[in-house]
Amino acid sequence: MDPGATITTWQQAFEEYRIPVTRAIEKQLRASAARDREKLRALVGGSYRDLLATAEAIVGLETTSKAAEEHLASISLNCRPPNQDVSARPPAPEKVALAQVRLLQQCCITSATALRAQNILQCAQLIVVSSLLLKSLGGQQGLIQSLEFLRDKIGLLRRQLLRQVDAKLVNPVSNRSGLLNSLCSYCLVTSVSSEDALAHLRQLRLDKLRRQLTKSGNRDTISNALQYQIISLQAFKSLTGRPIVEAMNGLQRRPILADPTIRELETLDLDRTWPLLPTEIQTFVPYFKRSTSTSEEIESKLEAWSLEVSRVLSTSLDRHLAGMNDITTVLELRKELYATLLPSYFSTPASANITEHIRQSLNQRLNTICQEQGSRLTEITRLLSDGTHTRQSTKSLWDAELVQTSLSHGGSRFTKQVKNRHAGLNGVLSKGAKLLDAWLLSVNDTQNQIDELVKIRWRDIVEEPEEEQEDDASELIRALSEKDKEIYSNSLQESLRKSLADYQKSMVEATSYITDTTPSVASAVMLLRSIRTSTVALQRAFLDDSRFESLDTLVTKLHEVVAHEVTRRLSQSMEEGTRPQKLGKTTLPNDMPSPTAFSTLRKLCKIMLEIGGTDLWSPPAVSMVKKAVYHRIFGTANVSSYTSSGFDQAYLRAALGPDPRQNLSKESDSEADVPAAAEYWTRTKLLFGVIA
Incomplete structure (x- = not known):
């Protein structure tokens, strides 16, 4: 095998070399491993011997150190001074x-x-x-x-x-x-x-x-x-x-x-x-x-x-x-106090007691204000009743003070005077009418504010309750919105009903005083105007609670007083005048009343205007006057003081009586005058505006 070659696996040796070569490689490897093993054994053995020598040296040094320490300790013990008291002494x-x-x-x-x-x-x-x-x-x-x-x-x-x-x-x-x-x-x-x-x-x-x-x-x-x-x-x-x-x-x-x-x-x-x-x-x-x-x-x-x-x-x-007498201010304070309390209602201890005390004080005052609101009608009624006994001279519409007023203010003043003159209102009644109108507006405003209480969204203000507090929250909101509104409204309505009853009672007493004593036509006229001024406004404002059934009888009695005075003045005027001349049929045109009859009606209109002006003569009042004058003319033997002919009688019956054919006079020539007189009255009645 080449010196630089390397073999990593035994499969590589068999793949690259032949069998003899492979065997030679094995022998080389085994010889190399044996050499390396001997070298390692020699190296480890030498190191072990060195370690043993070092350990023996350390043990020897330790023994020597202990001996030296013991020797030094004995020397220190022998050199120690005598024992002294080292306990701490207390400070001075x-x-x-x-x-x-x-x-x-x-x-x-x-x-x-x-x-x-x-x-x-x-x-x-x-x-x-x-x-x-x-x-x-x-x-x-x-x-x-x-x-x-x-x-x-x-x-x-x-x-x-x-x-x-x-x-x-x-x-x-x-x-x-x-x-x-x-x-x-x-x-x-x-x-x-x-x-x-x-x-x-x-x-x-x-x-x-x-x-x-x-x-x-x-x-x-x-x-x-x-x-x-x-x-x-x-x-x-x-x-x-x-x-x-x-x-x-x-x-x-x-x-x-x-x-x-x-x-x-x-x-x-x-x-x-x-x-x-x-x-x-x-x-x-x-x-x-x-x-x-x-x-x-x-x-x-x-x-x-x-x-x-x-x-x-x-x-x-x-x-x-x-x-505080203004309900608006009290309701604003009410909302402010509840807006302070409710955001922390459920997290505040004893909040229910706080709410109860505040609610009690507010409700008590609001009920009192509602009651006082109704009782003001009693004061206005007293003013109207007292005005029947007041005699005030009415200035002319062409009074110098009024005429010389500047244009910026004079027009409204003059219009006001014309309206008051037309309505027959003196200073007291005019003031009473203003107070009554202002009172009605305030009552209406109070009721509107009470009705608005249910629109306040207390649910958005009150603290968010826990699940077990939902019923308490609902009850609280219902009390502030519905119950309080009902309490205030009932208090106001009860006060109004009582005031209207007192108003009717006061008018009955005033009428009884006028009719039971010596009747005063001026007081009767002023009382009629007071009743008219107040009743119309009250009935318009309170449809259900202002029927005033007893006032119809009172007005009838007052109309009788006025009618009696009109009749008395007419009789006095006719008796004081010159006796009318009896005119024959040839003297006057056909189907035409005499000056006497015409003068009678003119004087009647003048007296009615003097007593009641233009405002007092409602159909019932005119009917009562006509009835009284009719009975005075045709119910006595003085018919000749008012008429000069049978046509005059028929003409006056047409003007004053409900049916011209009733109670025909014996002096009347025939019933032929009746339709002619009725026709003539129809054509001339506008000359007598009050009784037309």
Whole structure:
């Protein structure tokens, strides 16, 4: 085989070489392996012998070292000095006292610095350490003055700390960490339990609410007070139980001076004074009275606090609402208060009690406003009734003051005077009509605002409830939307019904006063105008509740009074005038009334206009006057004072009577005058506009 050739497998040897060559290659390989094995055995054997020699040398050196060490130890033992007492000696009392005084001074300085930095928990811990140092130094007679000064300084720092703690506790923006630090500081300084600290927190916030609501009871203050109440309840809920207990346990986990935040303060210089401090100060751990409350007790305390706050808030809300007479403002306040409460309704303890107190105050005031809204009609009715006894001289439309008014204002004033003159309204009735119209508008506006309550989307405002709170949320929304709307609407409608009944009663009393005593036609006329002015407006506004059946009888009685006065004046006028001359048939044209009959109707129209103007003469009033005049002319023997012929009688019957053929006079020549008189009346009745 060639020296440079290599064979990797036995198959390669048989494939490339012949059998004899292959056998020769095998012999070479076996010889080479034997040589390599001998070389390896010789190499390993030599190395092993070297290792054994090295190990023997190491063992010898170790033995020599031990012997040397034992020899040196014996020499050291023989050279040792006599035994001495090496136990620690207590430091001198003067050094201990000076170290404590120095630490006390440094505590005062560091406490003031921490207080300015608002690190109240660290300040409280240092004040506790200062109190321990003062107690430990109490027997040092030579340090009395210094200790008194330091005691006063510590007392001042303690008072400042408590004021800052109270300020943080009542601050509504304080987070839970800040409140816990404040409560722990309060417990450290006052040595009270966590329950007492929480009670102090609740009392502070209650007192703050009382001061705010007593000082000012306006709308913003009430809204802020409600928001403060909600924030406080949520803060109480987050502090009570495990958080406050864990915070207190954290203070008791290690001694105060072993706390890294205290030990690492360079201003205290504890590295120098620590060995000289008494053990009770070094190892002092604050102790707090343990008091565990159940969840029912905690809930009861929160509800009691919330109830007291709700009473104070309701009292202030009632005082504020007492000065509010506009339902719009009250409803806006209602929405604002509920919009403050509802977003955290289910996460706030005792929220149902808060809602109930607010709802009670608001509903009470809104019901009162609705009742007062209806009672204003009574005042307007009294004004209208009193106006019947008022005598006011009416200025002429061409009064100098009115005529000389500038064009910018005179037109509206003149139009107003014309309308009032046409309606027969004096100053009192005009004012009453304005008040009545304004009242009707306000009632309508109030009802519209009440109806709008159901459109407020309280569901979008109220806090998202849990699955088991869905029924409570639905009931709350239904109460605010439907129940309250029904309460307000019923109160308003009940007040309106009562006011309308009082209105009818007042008009009945006014009519009875006029008709039962000596009738005054002027009062009757004014009362008719009052009834007309008010009844028309009320019936238009309240279709179902303003039928006023009894007023029809009253109006009829008043019409009788007016008709009687018209008849009396007509008779007096005709009797005082010259007796009409009897004219024959040849004197007058055919089928034409005499001047006497014509004058009778003209005087009748004039008297009616003098008494009732142009506004009073409704068909029932005209019919009543015609009936009364008819009976006065044809029911007595004085018919000759009003007529001169049979045609006159037929003409007056056509003008005044319902049927011209009834009650024909014996003096009438025939019934032929009746159709002619009726036809003539038809052609001439427009000359007598009032009775046409």
